Amino acid sequence: MPFEPAGVTWTAVSPRLAAARLTTIALVFGPLVLVLAALALATGASWLWVPTGVVVLLALWGAVLVPRQVRAMAYAERADDLLVRRGILFRSLVVVPYGRMQYVDVSAGPFARRFGIASVQLHTASPATTASIDGLPPAEAARLRDRLASRGEARLAGL
Secondary structure, three states: OOOOOOOOOOEEOOOHHHHHHHHHHHHHHHHHHHHHHHHHHHHOOHHHHHHHHHHHHHHHHHHHHHHHHHHHOEEEEOOOEEEEEEOOOOOEEEEEEHHHEEEEEEEOOHHHHHOOOEEEEEEEOOHHHOEEEEEEOHHHHHHHHHHHHHHHHHHHHOO
């Protein structure tokens, strides 16, 4: 299978990424549901329950989908490249050769820091091959950044 190369040991991202994304869903859809429900109750307009129900269904769909999406996200370090996979229905597998990496960036905004996660972004000369790994514990993100940077330098020196 193209998304499961033989002999590859995948490292999953932190399940805290799912908690962060579910919290985002709750913060976005929760107030919207409350406002729509309050309007429906205050005005007595029964048709306002339809958009309320649609928003609730969208939030529930997201709540079901997000944990599966996070479980599908993983990365693998091989001898010559880094593999990053994601997706359930629309899968993607990005292969980034260490020699093509220009720099590796670690970032964590206030929301990500609250959940104890960070993102590692790999930058190459081609924008099409730029890859990111979200939902890593900060210590793992720093370790991966240092390891990828040293492997990238070693590969460039050998060219």
